[in-house]
Amino acid sequence: MSARTLFDKVWTAHEVVPESVDTPAVLYIDLHLIHEVTSPQAFSVLKSLDLRVRRPDRTLATMDHSTPTVTEQVFGKIPIKLDAAAKQVRQLESNAAEFGVELFDMRDARRGIVHVISPELGCTQPGMTIVCGDSHTSTHGAFGALAFGIGTTEVGHVFATQCLLQRKPKTFAVNVEGELRPGVTAKDLILHIIGRIGVSGGTGHVLEYRGSTIRALSMDERMTICNMSIEAGARAGMIAPDETTFEYLKAKPRAPQGVEWDAALPRWRALCTDPDARFDASVDIDASTLEPMITYGTNPGMVMPLGGAIPRISGNAVYDKALGYMGFHGGEVMLGKPVDVVFIGSCTNGRLEDLKAAASILKGRKVAAGVRLLIVPGSQQVKRDAESLGLAQIFKDAGADWRESGCSMCLGMNGDTVGAGQYSVSTSNRNFEGRQGVGARTLLVSPMTAAATAVQGRIADPREFL
Amino acid sequence: MEPLQRVHSKTVVIGSTNVDTDQIIPARFLTTTTKDGLGKQLFADWRYLADGAPNPAFILNRPEAAGCQVLVAGRNFGCGSSREHAPWALLDYGIRAVISTEIADIFKSNALKNGLLPVTVGDATARWLLENPGAEVDIDLAAARLTLPDGTATSFPIEAFARHCLLHGIDELGYLRSKLDVIESYEAARRW
Numbered sequence: 001m002s003a004r005t006l007f008d009k010v011w012t013a014h015e016v017v018p019e020s021v022d023t024p025a026v027l028y029i030d031l032h033l034i035h036e037v038t039s040p041q042a043f044s045v046l047k048s049l050d051l052r053v054r055r056p057d058r059t060l061a062t063m064d065h066s067t068p069t070v071t072e073q074v075f076g077k078i079p080i081k082l083d084a085a086a087k088q089v090r091q092l093e094s095n096a097a098e099f100g101v102e103l104f105d106m107r108d109a110r111r112g113i114v115h116v117i118s119p120e121l122g123c124t125q126p127g128m129t130i131v132c133g134d135s136h137t138s139t140h141g142a143f144g145a146l147a148f149g150i151g152t153t154e155v156g157h158v159f160a161t162q163c164l165l166q167r168k169p170k171t172f173a174v175n176v177e178g179e180l181r182p183g184v185t186a187k188d189l190i191l192h193i194i195g196r197i198g199v200s201g202g203t204g205h206v207l208e209y210r211g212s213t214i215r216a217l218s219m220d221e222r223m224t225i226c227n228m229s230i231e232a233g234a235r236a237g238m239i240a241p242d243e244t245t246f247e248y249l250k251a252k253p254r255a256p257q258g259v260e261w262d263a264a265l266p267r268w269r270a271l272c273t274d275p276d277a278r279f280d281a282s283v284d285i286d287a288s289t290l291e292p293m294i295t296y297g298t299n300p301g302m303v304m305p306l307g308g309a310i311p312r313i314s315g316n317a318v319y320d321k322a323l324g325y326m327g328f329h330g331g332e333v334m335l336g337k338p339v340d341v342v343f344i345g346s347c348t349n350g351r352l353e354d355l356k357a358a359a360s361i362l363k364g365r366k367v368a369a370g371v372r373l374l375i376v377p378g379s380q381q382v383k384r385d386a387e388s389l390g391l392a393q394i395f396k397d398a399g400a401d402w403r404e405s406g407c408s409m410c411l412g413m414n415g416d417t418v419g420a421g422q423y424s425v426s427t428s429n430r431n432f433e434g435r436q437g438v439g440a441r442t443l444l445v446s447p448m449t450a451a452a453t454a455v456q457g458r459i460a461d462p463r464e465f466l
Numbered sequence: 467m468e469p470l471q472r473v474h475s476k477t478v479v480i481g482s483t484n485v486d487t488d489q490i491i492p493a494r495f496l497t498t499t500t501k502d503g504l505g506k507q508l509f510a511d512w513r514y515l516a517d518g519a520p521n522p523a524f525i526l527n528r529p530e531a532a533g534c535q536v537l538v539a540g541r542n543f544g545c546g547s548s549r550e551h552a553p554w555a556l557l558d559y560g561i562r563a564v565i566s567t568e569i570a571d572i573f574k575s576n577a578l579k580n581g582l583l584p585v586t587v588g589d590a591t592a593r594w595l596l597e598n599p600g601a602e603v604d605i606d607l608a609a610a611r612l613t614l615p616d617g618t619a620t621s622f623p624i625e626a627f628a629r630h631c632l633l634h635g636i637d638e639l640g641y642l643r644s645k646l647d648v649i650e651s652y653e654a655a656r657r658w
Contacts, residue, residue, distance in 0.1 A: 022627060022630070026649070028653075037497070038548065038550070040499035040500075044500070065493075082497065084497030087497070133550075134547075134548055149547075149548035150572070151550035151572060152550040153638075156639065157642055160643060161643060161646060165627065165638055200542040203571055413496055420516070435493070438516075
């Protein structure tokens with residue numbers, strides 16, 4: 001058999017019917033994650049056609065997007081402030097009960113952001129196909145799974161058949177070599193990659209992140225990388241599973257146990273791309289020279305080294321509009337600019353290692369006067385871990401607002417928003433206009449840069465705190 | 467779904483590149499549990515001023531945009547989230563086709579499943595359309611052909627099965643369900 005990529009191997013193993021000129025492939029889905037925002041209309045379709053969820057055992061539901069992060073609202077001491085969000089939560093509860101889908105509801109200790117909880121429970125495993133009505137499903141590719149976001153119509157397809165109709169995407173190798181310098185993180189690397197290939201550079205492709213830099217990353221870091229594949233327009237992002245992956249999964253409650261674990265390991269080890277396999281596209285990245293990165297515009301591709309100046313581009317109306325929205329102009333230096341809000345969290349950077357990185361800078365320091373620091377764990381498990389490790393106390397002592405888990409301020413639909421015109425330095429994934437609230441101005445950074453900025457009240461270089 | 471053969475309409479132009487789904491419909495409107503009525507929230511943050519009044523500078527609020535069913539957009543339209551609310555909002559407003567040099571993958575898939583035609587064209591055609599708002603164009607789905615007012619015709623790529631389903635009003639779920647016996651065999655044969 002000819003040499004194959006990681007993607008090819010996972011794809012082929014899930015072809016129920018291969019694609020033809022006239023019809024897409026019927027692709028089997030191993031794990032279907034759902035949440036309250038993109039599932040209601042799909043359940044409605046099932047009801048209208050009198051269908052069941054075909055494989056509830058391969059379906060897992062949580063609540064994260066529209067849910068509040070304020071403790072009293074989460075645990076029902078006071079009502080959820082947003083009526084429409086409360087209705088969505090109730091709807092998912094009734095749909096899950098009616099269709100027999102396992103749901104981590106508001107009070108469940110396993111609840112959290114869908115892309116944080118599935119890996120931490122061990123539901124996300126190498127070689128799987130995983131979908132969710134959410135574009136950041138690409139996160140799960142960190143385990144060597146083929147994981148991608150789908151629309152609500154497709155959520156209905158998976159409910160009814162456990163399959164999707166898909167054309168086979170192309171492959172794209174992102175080769176990363178060299179050691180990241182202190183203070184430079186996985187977030188900085190992925191921002192650099194997006195800047196390099198562009199926000200539509202990955203369209204129609206599945207990225208495979210490869211090379212010594214990627215192999216040296218932890219699972220939390222790999223998830224940060226794969227999470228933002230969609231910001232380069234890619235269908236998915238993948239990383240070959242290795243000992244780091246297996247070590248992470250080993251003790252997870254829903255990972256294979258005993259003989260099943262022993263049987264899974266050789267299968268997982270065989271997934272990596274064959275030495276002579278060819279990709280449809282590739283890019284080479286030197287990680288050893290990277291600096292902390294920050295976005296200056298209104299898409300994640302408008303990104304620059306933290307210590308640099310905003311590029312000057314003349315005669316580009318889109319660039320002018322983006323900088324006008326941000327209140328910036330070409331040539332301005334980013335360091336030292338005052339900020340209003342700092343947000344640490346999201347499916348990109350809401351895991352324990354992210355919080356540890358932030359805490360390493362916030363320990364014994366205070367948030368600058370006039371700055372709001374909101375820290376939201378990616379899951380209730382991350383919250384408990386951060387509390388038992390003393391990180392939460394460090395955050396509270398610094399003056400941060402420490403919340404229950406959820407998508408929170410990554411997208412302004414749950415009550416956590418940035419005000420119009422305010423500058424928000426955020427560890428999330430999108431700096432689109434209005435993403436964090438109407439008129440909000442978002443600058444994407446790593447957790448370390450976010451923490452350093454919160455302390456100084458101005459955009460700051462985390463390396464000064466190391 | 468209603469069969470869709472042809473869209474014949476004047477164009478409305480939103481020339482920005484990388485128009486993301488948060489612009490098409492901001493996240494705060496995603497707390498709905500139905501598909502209905504999202505058209506009034508289409509491009510909400512560009513279309514309405516802070517007090518809720520229509521922004522007279524935005525193209526959809528100008529008289530020439532009324533009744534236009536074809537949106538001409540800059541490169542990489544529909545990037546960002548997987549929210550199907552984006553095509554739902556465009557369709558509810560009255561848009562039936564989007565023309566761009568590049569349309570984001572998930573948006574394109576969602577559009578096709580709802581009868582919103584994603585039409586990708588080359589740079590020269592796109593440039594002409596961007597520079598000539600209000601042009602009367604014809605999109606023939608069966609022929610996968612876009613015809614400009616001067617009669618110039620250009621073909622566009624469209625996934626064969628999606629086109630078949632749109633032309634005949636076939637729901638893809640019905641096709642998938644017709645494969646349930648094969649799906650069951652696949653499940654039975656899998657060794658893991």
